[in-house]
Amino acid sequence: MKILFPFFAVILLVLLAVVGVKGANLHFLFGVVVPYAAVFTFIIGVIYRVLKWAKSPVPFSIATTCGQQKTLPWIKQNKLENPSSTLHVIGRMALEVLLFRSLFRNIKGELKDSSRLIYGSDKWLWLAGIAFHYSFLIVLLRHIRLFAEPTPSYLHLLETFDGFLQIGAPRLFMTGVILLAAVTFLFLRRLYIPQVRYISLSADYFPLFLIIGIATTGILMRYFLKTDIVGVKELTMGLVSLSPVIPKGVGAIFYVHLFLVSILFAYFPFSKLMHMGGVFLSPTRNLTGNSREYRRINPWNYPVKVHTYEEYEEEFRDKMKMAEIPVEKE
Template identity: 55%
Template sequence: MGIWFSLVAVAALILLGLLGANVSGLNYIFAVVIPYIAITLFIVGSIVRIVRWARSPVPFRIPTTGGQQKSLSFIKQNRLDNPSSYLGVLGRMALEVLFFRSLFRNTKAELKEGPILTYGANKWLWMFSLAFHWSFLIIFLRHFRFFTQPIPFFVPFLQDIDGFFQIWVPLIYMTNAVILAALTYLFFRRVFDSKIRYISLPSDYFPLLLIAGIAITGILMRYFFKTDLVAVKELMLGILSFAPSAPSEGLSLWFYLHLFFVCSLLIYFPMSKLVHMSGIFMSPTRNLANTNRMRRHVNPWIDELKMKPHTYEEYEDEFRKVMKGAGMPLDKEESHVS
């Protein structure tokens, strides 16, 4: 169901993009107006999400304990998995953002004959996710040749590395093959694994298909159906310098589709799971050092909210009978209560 919904949504976007490319009166709207709307919604939407996260109370540390916390001197602390300093937090965050460390440690559960529940390594997901994200980033950074004049120093550098194998004219970029392979894996993993299909929603399939649409139209444009790259750059520089010019005739249908997909992604981004890109930095389980035992953490809003502390003793007094009835261990038996 989710797959079909997403396929129909992407098909609708293709039809709209084709309309924008073929109806001359709509060219300006699709090449200029929609990109402005998309950039604005992306920026405003992302800021709203970040401000909302930043405003949610985090009164105490939430350590996800992947290792031993700082304790007595003779117990070895795991400084990266359970950091007690901000340097450690920086290390944990860097490993998470750059290498998806928690995904690397992810396991998958399978029911084997017996039935026996087994837990095994799941490195394919980690490998393809990492390959996808790195390819996306490199492709995006290479695109700066369309967005800035002069071209930033890292663009030729990335182009050289990415086109290292020097196959075909124009040179085939490794990232183009990798992103397609990774997207194929990530999509079919959801389609063919019944457990994952069961928990997958349209919001899981749609972004994969949309990004595949961007990659495929880009690849078609680079290797098979040429578009006027000077016209593309003129258009982009015009938009980014707030002096947009009318789109040139040289812009191909594939370019309109590519750009429309990118705009759809920008608009969809802040309201979708894709905001994990900024969310990871705001995640209390990642960005807080575990100082729970070293420092006393007092809820800073306790006076403001006129919250009366409710101690465990009081809690037990309140629920002693029920707890006893349920056979739960008690600190004080009824007869000892003064």
């Protein structure tokens, strides 16, 4: 159920776009209305979610310290794993966000022969994660071509780099293939590792299927079902210049691709995909570890009921005197 439901949901979305465009001629709906609505939902939704998180304060300094603290001058501090300045924190966050530092630490723990726990390096998830996120980023950047006239020169550079294998015509972009391979790996991993399968929800499979659908339709369009690229650009330029047009001759596959992308954008703020924004707000990573050096203020700190020394002495004064422990009141 957890797998089939999101799978058929994505199939349904594909069919919806095909039928909508081919059967019902709703080109304007799928080419203009839905994309606008999706981008609008994405922007407003992401801002709303981030602001909602930001509204909750960070009362305590709870960095997870993963390296040596700042201490005596002859002991070397690990500034990236236990930061004590904003600069260190920026370094730590950069490693986390750009290189998935924590995931890189991953080890696999196993019980061998019912007697020995052993831990081996396990970087596959890290590798797939990096491959997935970076190829997705480059694919996204490549799409800027559709929203800018003339095409910015850095895109040529990116495309040269991405297509350096020089295979086929149109030239094969590596990132498209890597994206599809990585996302497939992430899906198969979820399916075949029993523990990961056990914790997976529909909400974990749905974005995977969606992205597989997006990558597949994209690759189909570029290499197999040739699409009228001039028409596509006309449409996308229309969207970005807020004067939408629906050119003739753009195949249904494009509308499927665009619809799935729109769904991904609209779905983003309501889903776990918000980890993209959340990682920046994670208090265990974005705080310094030197909480004895600088006092953190808790905005909701309030006075609490305590047991004072006077009350304590009142109860134990005789015993204290007997034991020759100094007291305030004789």
